[in-house]
Amino acid sequence: MTVTPERHAALAAYLRKHEGRDQLRFITCGSVDDGKSTLLGRLLYDTKLLFDDQLAALARDSKRHGTQGDALDFALLLDGLEAEREQGITIDVAYRFFGTDKRGFIVADCPGHEQYTRNMATGASTAELAVVLVDARKGVLTQTRRHTWICALFGIRHVVLAVNKMDLVDYDRSRFEAIAAEYTALAYALGIADATCIPLSALCGDNVTARSPRMPWYEGPSLLEHLETVRVERATGGTGFRLPVQWVNRPDHGFRGYAGTVAQGRIAVGAEIVALPGGRRSRIARIIGPDGDLEVAAAGQAVTLTLADELDIARGDVIADAAHPPQVADQFACRLLWMGDAPLLPGRPYWLKIGARTVGAQVTEIRHKIDVNTQAELAAKRLELNEVAQCNLSLDQPVAFEPYAENRTLGGFILIDRQSNATVAGGTLDFALRRAGNVHWQHIDVDKAARATIKGQKPCCLWFTGLSGSGKSTIANLVERRLHALGYHTYILDGDNVRHGLNRDLGFTDEDRVENIRRVAEVAKLMVDAGLIVLVSFISPFRSERRMARALFGEGEFLEVFVDTPLAECERRDPKGLYRRARAGQISNFTGIDSPYEAPEAPEITLRTVEAEAGALAQRLVERVLSFEPAHGREA
Ligand SMILES: Nc1ncnc2c1ncn2[C@@H]1O[C@H](COP(=O)(O)OS(=O)(=O)O)[C@@H](OP(=O)(O)O)[C@H]1O
Numbered sequence: 103m104t105v106t107p108e109r110h111a112a113l114a115a116y117l118r119k120h121e122g123r124d125q126l127r128f129i130t131c132g133s134v135d136d137g138k139s140t141l142l143g144r145l146l147y148d149t150k151l152l153f154d155d156q157l158a159a160l161a162r163d164s165k166r167h168g169t170q171g172d173a174l175d176f177a178l179l180l181d182g183l184e185a186e187r188e189q190g191i192t193i194d195v196a197y198r199f200f201g202t203d204k205r206g207f208i209v210a211d212c213p214g215h216e217q218y219t220r221n222m223a224t225g226a227s228t229a230e231l232a233v234v235l236v237d238a239r240k241g242v243l244t245q246t247r248r249h250t251w252i253c254a255l256f257g258i259r260h261v262v263l264a265v266n267k268m269d270l271v272d273y274d275r276s277r278f279e280a281i282a283a284e285y286t287a288l289a290y291a292l293g294i295a296d297a298t299c300i301p302l303s304a305l306c307g308d309n310v311t312a313r314s315p316r317m318p319w320y321e322g323p324s325l326l327e328h329l330e331t332v333r334v335e336r337a338t339g340g341t342g343f344r345l346p347v348q349w350v351n352r353p354d355h356g357f358r359g360y361a362g363t364v365a366q367g368r369i370a371v372g373a374e375i376v377a378l379p380g381g382r383r384s385r386i387a388r389i390i391g392p393d394g395d396l397e398v399a400a401a402g403q404a405v406t407l408t409l410a411d412e413l414d415i416a417r418g419d420v421i422a423d424a425a426h427p428p429q430v431a432d433q434f435a436c437r438l439l440w441m442g443d444a445p446l447l448p449g450r451p452y453w454l455k456i457g458a459r460t461v462g463a464q465v466t467e468i469r470h471k472i473d474v475n476t477q478a479e480l481a482a483k484r485l486e487l488n489e490v491a492q493c494n495l496s497l498d499q500p501v502a503f504e505p506y507a508e509n510r511t512l513g514g515f516i517l518i519d520r521q522s523n524a525t526v527a528g529g530t531l532d533f534a535l536r537r538a539g540n541v542h543w544q545h546i547d548v549d550k551a552a553r554a555t556i557k558g559q560k561p562c563c564l565w566f567t568g569l570s571g572s573g574k575s576t577i578a579n580l581v582e583r584r585l586h587a588l589g590y591h592t593y594i595l596d597g598d599n600v601r602h603g604l605n606r607d608l609g610f611t612d613e614d615r616v617e618n619i620r621r622v623a624e625v626a627k628l629m630v631d632a633g634l635i636v637l638v639s640f641i642s643p644f645r646s647e648r649r650m651a652r653a654l655f656g657e658g659e660f661l662e663v664f665v666d667t668p669l670a671e672c673e674r675r676d677p678k679g680l681y682r683r684a685r686a687g688q689i690s691n692f693t694g695i696d697s698p699y700e701a702p703e704a705p706e707i708t709l710r711t712v713e714a715e716a717g718a719l720a721q722r723l724v725e726r727v728l729s730f731e732p733a734h735g736r737e738a
């Protein structure tokens with residue numbers, strides 16, 4: 103079953119038709135084989151609200167591939183979708199919708215495999231309730247705990263534990279009660295106020311839509327009865343109006359509209375607004391809905407606003423009630439669910455997307471990670487796939503936000519890998535850290551240009567990267583000697599040396615190397631600011647951090663010098679005997695052996711040390727530097 107444009111259109115039509123009707127948005131989550139597909143299939147079938155085309159397909163597939171004889175195999179209803187996922191077709195979450203005369207339902211179906219945590223996070227961030235499945239024979243598993251944790255993280259306050267396959271434990275009451283007790287304690291520890299446990303058999307239909315005579319000891323509602331009647335609070339935090347601007351609509355010079363979905367509150371024509379983070383104010387001139395002008399816009403509505411004044415508002419800005427604006431900050435305490443295959447490394451730059459805004463961001467500190475089985479808080483220097491943690495976050499620019507507990511749209515974010523563009527984390531902003539709030543940039547009259555002029559040179563950073571023993575230090579040293587002899591003001595920052603002082607606390611794990619490069623890049627930036635020609639000679643093995651270093655400098659100030667020497671040659675030279683020791687297992691995390699080196703993709707200069715002598719290579723570099731130095735009578 104594919105999620106075709108027709109089905110999306112059908113969903114949109116359904117939502118329109120049932121606007122205003124009581125609706126429950128929920129997600130289903132469970133481990134593989136817990137029976138999630140069968141349960142959902144049964145629920146859809148028994149409420150007789152399957153689309154006809156789906157039913158026909160189900161009857162056909164059941165005969166062909168089903169495991170239930172001539173009966174309908176409900177699992178097949180959903181497994182088509184699973185199969186597409188196996189083939190790597192990108193479907194975040196499949197939304198299904200059905201209803202009874204009491205309520206409409208929108209279900210985000212999230213597959214159970216570990217690697218689909220990402221999809222589950224997407225589903226959870228818009229759901230009001232979660233149905234968590236466990237197999238009665240297996241009880242609460244690590245996966246169950248993880249899913250429940252994710253539900254809690256993303257603000258779901260109502261959970262149903264569907265204890266499935268009760269038929270396979272002879273509808274045993276004590277088995278159910280033991281699982282229910284364990285799960286209720288877990289949910290309570292995670293702050294989930296309402297955890298309802300229901301014993302059922304999706305396959306046999308027990309307690310799914312109607313109470314089962316096979317479990318007379320169970321006095322609670324069937325799953326459907328519960329879903330129809332559970333009361334969920336819909337309040338989304340405060341009442342102040344907020345609209346994250348999705349796009350700026352400028353068909354001609356006469357019209358400038360700001361389009362987006364109202365994330366909170368309501369606003370009327372004439373009301374005073376503030377555009378954040380900039381802080382400029384104006385009044386609402388027009389509110390334009392899909393069918394024409396409106397007097398008022400409220401949470402959930404997609405509208406275009408025009409303002410009385412021409413403000414410089416860009417995509418990603420937030421238009422807010424001027425009397426009750428949200429906070430603006432660039433440092434946060436947050437909770438994070440790491441979903442990247444490569445680990446999270448503090449200090450590494452990622453993109454952060456919040457509302458309609460994307461900004462550069464770094465996790466500055468992992469305060470602790472959380473063991474989903476025990477809730478224990480553990481020290482961590484990195485986060486691996488599916489780990490959750492409390493972190494501090496620093497953004498390159500301030501953003502308007504609300505704590506996640508108050509508004510999911512303005513408090514929820516994702517992190518995106520800058521190289522692959524993959525979503526690597528989902529998170530929630532808890533509160534702003536004010537540490538940077540009172541630190542202002544101090545203006546200094548003597549600037550970089552003045553310092554450079556007095557030295558008669560153009561400051562720059564020559565960033566050498568390459569394997570240990572490739573020749574970075576040798577060549578950098580020759581370059582500096584030559585420039586120095588010509589009267590230039592230079593400085594070499596060498597990895598070995600800086601690691602004796604400023605970076606004495608760092609080792610050679612990936613996370614320590616990230617921090618090592620971050621610090622030395624900042625130091626190099628200060629030295630360039632002081633007017634110097636700086637030569638940085640660090641292995642700097644990761645593209646991501648070299649890119650971060652480059653971003654600190656102005657146009658033409660940063661030259662990446664790739665000292666390109668094959669590993670075998672470095673090993674043959676082995677000037678410090680380190681390769682020999684690494685091969686003997688005496689040094690771990692050695693670059694090129696058991697720690698990666700990511701060669702530059704577009705360095706300004708590549709020096710192949712097996713093809714030319716160090717002196718000749720150094721001379722090439724000196725000439726390159728001199729080519730953009732101001733002429734002042736020095737001779738090369
Ligand atoms: N495990 C491991 N891996 C790589 N290198 C090691 C290691 N242990 C010690 N050394 C010595 O440390 C020097 C590299 O430090 P850097 O600060 O340049 O490394 S990095 O940029 O953080 O990767 C490097 O110096 P160079 O040979 O000049 O590159 C080595 O002498």
Ligand SMILES: Nc1ncnc2c1ncn2[C@@H]1O[C@H](COP(=O)(O)OP(=O)(O)O)[C@@H](O)[C@H]1O
Pocket residue numbers: 568569570571572573574575576577639665675677710711712714715716719
């Ligand atoms: N063309 C060359 N350029 C630089 N170094 C070379 C070259 N050919 C041989 N070498 C030798 O390779 C070794 C490089 O060591 P070093 O400069 O300390 O490398 P790194 O700083 O990259 O670890 C030195 O012993 C140097 O004499």
